[in-house]
Amino acid sequence: MAVAARTRSKRSTRENRRTAILEAAAQVFFEQGYAATSIDAIIERIGGSKRTIYNEFGSKEGIFTALVTENADAAVAALSVERFAARNLSEVLLEFGRRLLAIYMSPAVIGIYRSIMTEAPRFPKLAKAFYDKGPGRASDRLADVLEDAKARGEIQIGDCHLAADHFVGMLRDNLHLRVILGLRPPPSAAEAEAAVASTVNIFLYGIHGAKLPQRSKRGAQSGAMS
Amino acid sequence: MAVAARTRSKRSTRENRRTAILEAAAQVFFEQGYAATSIDAIIERIGGSKRTIYNEFGSKEGIFTALVTENADAAVAALSVERFAARNLSEVLLEFGRRLLAIYMSPAVIGIYRSIMTEAPRFPKLAKAFYDKGPGRASDRLADVLEDAKARGEIQIGDCHLAADHFVGMLRDNLHLRVILGLRPPPSAAEAEAAVASTVNIFLYGIHGAKLPQRSKRGAQSGAMS
DNA sequence: CAAGTAAGGTAACGTACCGTACCCGTCAAG
DNA sequence: CTTGACGGGTACGGTACGTTACCTTACTTG
Incomplete structure (x- = not known):
């Protein structure tokens, strides 16, 4: 035909x-x-x-391997191409968080998460490659940013790698889990922005000194695009 | 019969x-x-x-369903039996984090994570039950604690549920992911304690005002059993 | 336009698996 | 001891899957 x-x-x-x-x-x-x-x-x-x-x-393994690697490469490209024109740490974290959350919530990455977890024992090299290029790379890059800020005395923190892991963990929290499990659709732009803002706020100032975020939880009316 | x-x-x-x-x-x-x-x-x-x-x-579905539900119930029991004799918020969060991380890192929960992700579309009720009893319940309980603290004026925060999700997300960060993917063994007691301490520290005070944790990253010598 | 070649389509092969049927041994009840 | 119910072992039906052998088709090269 x-x-x-x-x-x-x-x-x-x-x-x-x-x-x-x-x-x-x-x-x-x-x-x-x-x-x-x-x-x-x-x-x-x-x-x-x-x-x-x-x-x-x-083979079947061949197509799955190609599928995961190429999608992971494409997804992570958005994070690694540009350098962050860092002005202040808050802006850097916000931008980093926006991009990372968008990657995490993309259908390709959601799908990779869904499938690679179960198949990790069968495809250990693929699992390692996915982690290194995805969450591992994100954490490493963020750790570099934090090291710089620490060297400049802007922040007080012990282990920057640990903190970077925490940051990406916050972004990939129950919201991400619910999407993976099919319990809810991916967040809207407003919801994503609120999640990123909240994450950065807590990461920077904690819940003690947190500046109150713009409370855009249920009322999605106030959210502006981008 | x-x-x-x-x-x-x-x-x-x-x-x-x-x-x-x-x-x-x-x-x-x-x-x-x-x-x-x-x-x-x-x-x-x-x-x-x-x-x-x-x-x-x-049937095959029957045994899988029984396996997931019973293991999830057993795992989550550790979190729901006792009430937290709350003294100050920091202690509550530390204890909550210790228990939750231990649950997340238990072989049963790791296994459920590995298998339920892929099978969520095939077992939607099971996926929802797992989330509700596990991460969802943890987040809800923590949100209650935060609401109380907020009502007492101890913390400044907008959306307690969002913050609770962030907390459990921090605990379940790249460390958890690496274990699920088989890239590293579960954390030792010292590593777990350090991860919990760092999580609570950032959650409470952020990386600006964080009190320096006891830096027990690589040297697992200093960690004492709880 | 004719021959060659590489890719696409058909169908089959061998295997594996879910679920079931049948037979046997075991053990409690009478 | 007899009886009957139940778990274990073996084998089978029906089906689906990964992979390959064989054929057909269409494009390329003179």
Whole structure:
């Protein structure tokens, strides 16, 4: 049936086929999990034959590995490309938190979380690669920022790595868990902004000296975009 | 059947059989995941026949459901039995954090996390029950404590539920994730105590006014058993 | 336009697994 | 001792899955 769009460059059709396979594989793998996913289920979504998949990825493990690594790379790219034009620590943390939360809540990362947890024993190298490139890298980068601030005497803290882990943990709290478990949809822009603001506030000042955030919990009317 | 007064020994053997099955099932389900686990694999660990399992649990879903609910109940019991004899907020948070982290790091809860993430779409009721009894309940209880402290004017904070989520998120940070992914063993007592202390410190005072914790990061020598 | 080649489609193979049926040994009840 | 119920062992039905052998098709190269 796909005779029409064949005359194009063979290169591009092959690329398109590959990405189409990966998109379909993402839907199935990330929703059903690795073991419960069948190659046929992927094929049903895009048509064609299993032969195409095996020509491109070699095996079921191959397609899952490619899926996780490429999605993780794409997701984490948003965090590592730019340098933060740091003015004050609060602004840096807010921007860092916004980007990190957006990554965590993206469908790709949610799907990777869902599937990699169970399959970590079967794919230890994949699990390590995902952690190192994702949460580990985020924590490392934040730790660097905190080390600088500590060296400048802006903050009083013992272990910057521990604190960085706490910060990313706060962002990835029960909200993230509920989304992963399918108990609620991803947060709206206003909810995300409120969560980031609250996280930064507590991280900087604690609940003792916290400046009251703008209480945008239920009334999503006040939230402005971006 | 319908014999009310069964023999003592028969009763106990049946109970023993059930718990033995659940223990073996925990090993397989929590390590391999639901879909990749076969009933035969469970039977191989304890001997016997599949017939026993199907008589007791009815189906594969039945044994998984029983496994998750019973383990979750047992784990969360440590948090809900006692009331906290609250003296000051810091002590309450420390004690709460110690218990919660111990629960999070227990093999049963680690296993539930590993398996429930992938299977949440297949077992939505189970996922909701796990969240409500586990992280949700923890957050709710902590939110109550924070509400009280807020009412007494001890802390300045907008949304206590949001803050409670942040606290449990800090406890369940990259350390928890690394354990789930099999990248490191569960923390030692000293490491856990340091993580809890750091969490409470940041939560109360932030990284600005944080009292320097006892820096027990790598040197696990200084940690004393609680 | 003709031959060659690489990719896509069909169908099958071997395997594994859930759930069940059947048979046997064991043990309590009468 | 007889009887009957229950757990264990084996095997099977039906099904689904990963992977591959074989064929067909369409594009590329002269």
